[in-house]
Amino acid sequence: MSDKPIEPRDYTLGLKVVDIGDIRVARGETRRPRTTCRHRHMVYDQKERRVWCEDCESEVEAFDALMLIAEQMDGHIKRLQRREREVSESEQFAARMRATKELDRVWRTRNMTPTCPHCVTPLLPEDFANGCTSTSREFARAARQKRKEKGH
Numbered sequence: 211m212s213d214k215p216i217e218p219r220d221y222t223l224g225l226k227v228v229d230i231g232d233i234r235v236a237r238g239e240t241r242r243p244r245t246t247c248r249h250r251h252m253v254y255d256q257k258e259r260r261v262w263c264e265d266c267e268s269e270v271e272a273f274d275a276l277m278l279i280a281e282q283m284d285g286h287i288k289r290l291q292r293r294e295r296e297v298s299e300s301e302q303f304a305a306r307m308r309a310t311k312e313l314d315r316v317w318r319t320r321n322m323t324p325t326c327p328h329c330v331t332p333l334l335p336e337d338f339a340n341g342c343t344s345t346s347r348e349f350a351r352a353a354r355q356k357r358k359e360k361g362h
Contacts, residue, residue: 252278328354 251264252275261270313333316324323332 248278 247263247266247268252261252270253264254261254275261272261275262268263270313324316322317335323334325332
């Protein structure tokens, strides 16, 4: 057995050696057995500059090790982004629930009513009995910002 990792084979169809300018490429098959190990327990050796699998004790190609790490990092990043989105939605829902509870608390008192925080107009439950008007949050925030800039 030679030290070459790929043994040239005789092919009945096609070329055995392909000449590309000054480069010769030989067709062959690897002597390394194909494994199904996903190399979850990789060990790297800085002195030998190699990566190997602790489970199957086979050498792991650098590209395969990089791909496995990249896939894991991508999964972690996506999980963190999903978690951040869920937390943001939860915070928005909690703010809306707090506002609703505060309005309800004031309306339950017999002699008080909540007021608009901007124009101090009293808000009565009857005002919302047949539905309410609405506007875009972006528009409302932009209008507030504009009023704030004019005030300063």
